[in-house]
Amino acid sequence: MKKWGELALGIVTSIGGFLEVGSIATSAQGGAEFGYQLAWVLLLGTLSLAMLMEMTGRLAAVSKRTYADLLRERFGFRFFVVPLVAVFVVSLLVLMSEIGGVAIALQMASGIDFRWWAIPIALLGWFLLWRGNFSIVEQGTAMLGLVAISFAVGALVLHPTWPTLGRALLPSLPSHDHARYWYLAVAILGASISPYLYLFYSAGAVEDEWTIEHLSVNRVTAGAGNVFGGGLAIAALVTAALVLAPRGIRVEHYEQIALLLATPLGRTGFVLFIATLFVTCFGATLEIVLAMAYLLAQGFGWSWSENLKPGKDARFSTSYSVLILLAALPIALGADPLSLTNISMVLTAASLPVTVVPLLVLMNDGDILSSHVNGWPSNLALVVMGLLSLVLLVAALPLQLLGGG
C-alpha cells in the first residue's frame, strides 16, 4: 500500500518538475515560430530524459550510491573534473535563468521591477533549504507544481487539431528558416534533458533510501512522471502555435508567453500563468542548487544530506547557501532572463556527452548493478542518446551563432 503512495508521489514530483523556465520558454518560441512542427523534439527529449532518470535511479537504488559518487569512484578524480566543471558551469547558468523566471512572475504580479525580486527569492529559497528536509522540499514543490496542468487546460480549450499534432510527433524538416528551426530544436533538447535533473534524481533516491525493492517505483516514476510532464510542455507548444503563430508574434519577453494562458482562459489564465511560472521556476531553483551542492559534496566525499541539520554537513550547506545567492546577482543586476534562458539551454545540450556517455560504462558494470545491468534494448537506447549528445555538442555553437534570435 505504501508503495502505491510512493508511486503516486513520484509521478507528481516528475510532472511538476519537468516544466520550468527552459521548457516554457523554448516550447513557447517553438510553437510561435513553427506551429506544431517541433513537437517531435519534445517527444524525443522527454523519452530520453525518462530513460536517463530511470538509469541513474536504478544506479542509486542498487548500489546505494549516487551517479555523482560513481562518476568519481569508477573513473577517478582526473576524469571526474570534466563532468564536474561542465555540469557546474551549465547548471549555474540555468539556475540564474530560473531565478529570472521567478522574478518575472513576481514582476507581473506586483508591477515591481524584476531586479528587486532576485535577492528576496534567493533568500526565500535558502530559507526553505536550510529548514526543510528532503521530503518537504521535494514534495512541497511537486504538489504546487501541479498548477502547470493549466497549460493542458489552456490547450484543450483552444481545440487543437489532433491529426496535425499527431503528425508533428514524427520528425520533420522545416519549410523556412532552417538555422532557426534547428537552433530551437537544440534549445528544446537542452531544456528537456538537463543533467541536473538526473543527478538530482539519483541523489534523491539515496536521500529517500531506495533499495532494490524500489526498482519498479523507479521505472514508473521516471517513465510516467516525465511523460506527463513532457505532455505539459507539448501543451505549451500547442498553445503557442494556436495563440502566437497566427498573430505572427515572436516571443521576445516573458510577458508575451502569458498570452498562452490569458487568451484561452482570460484573467484566470493570466493569474494561472503567473502562478505556474513562479512555482515551477522556484521548484527548479531549489532542485538545481541542491544538485550542484550534491555534486560537490559527493565528488569530494563530504557529508551531505537535506535530512541532516546544516551544522552536520557544513561544507554542503555552505555550498548551497553561497550558490543560490551568487546566482541571484546577474538577475539583480538586470540580465535579460529570456536571453539567459536561451543561452543556458543550448549550452546544456552541448554539455550532455560528459554525463550521458559514462552511463554506457556504469550501466553495464556487474560490480555496481549485479543482475540489474542494462539489457540490450537499454544499451541500444543509450548508444543512440550518446551519439545524439555528441551531435549536439558539435552543432550547438554554430547554431547559436546562426539561429540564436
Place this chain on the structure above:
Amino acid sequence: MGALRLFHDVIDAQLVDRHQEKIGRVDELLLELEEGKPPRVATIVIGGAARARRVGRWMVACHRAVHALFGQHEEHESRVQFEAVRCIADTIELDVEADALDSMHLEQWLATHIICRIPGASGERK
C-alpha cells in the same frame, strides 16, 4: 578482505570514520618500496594538494592560488596509515575520529562559524 584492487577498490573510495560519518575520499595512496620486498600499501592521503596533483601541475597552481586568497598555503591534508582500515566495502571504514583529522578543518571551521551565527543549524536531523 582478501584480494584488493588498488585503483578499482581503494583510490577515490568514500571514507567514513568510526561513527560512519563521511570524512572524504581516498585522494591518494602511498606505497612504500623496499629492496627485495613487495611494495607495501602504506598511507591514505585525504585532501591537501593530492587531488590537484593527480590532475596536473597547473591544477596545483590554481589550488594554491585559491587557498592563498584565504591566507593559506593549501588545503589541510591528512595522512592515515593503512593499518587504520577496518572494513572495505561500498565505503572504506577507518578507525579514526573525524575531529582528529586535519583534512576536516574546513568542515569544522564552517560548522563553528555557521552554527554560531545562524539559527536552526544545530542538532542531528531535520
Place this chain on the structure above:
Amino acid sequence: MSGRTVALSDLLGRVVRDADGRKIGRIEELNAEISLEQGRSDYVVTGFSVGHFEPFDVIATGNFVQQLVRRFVRATGYSRYEIPWDWMDLSDPEHPRALRRADELPRFG
C-alpha cells in the same frame, strides 16, 4: 632499511617495458593482498596488471563492455599481462621495467 615512497597515481598509467626494452603496455591496476609477516598484517602489492587498453579494461567488468573488448581482443590479439611484484623493477618509478621478456610474462585474457 630506507624505503622510497611512491604515490599510486604516479604508477597508474605508466608505460611498462620488458627486459628487452620493448613497450608492453601501461600499468592498469595494482593487485594487493594481506601479508602476515613479522606479526603485522599489511597489504602488499602482489602483482601488476599491464595492458594496452587502459580506459576499457580497467572499467570493463560488466557484460556489454566485456563483450566489446573480447571481440576487439580476438581481432587485435590484445591481452593483459599479470606481472608478479618481484618481476617488476621500480627503481625508477616513472619508467617501470619488467625483469623478463614479453613472451615469458604471464598473460591473462
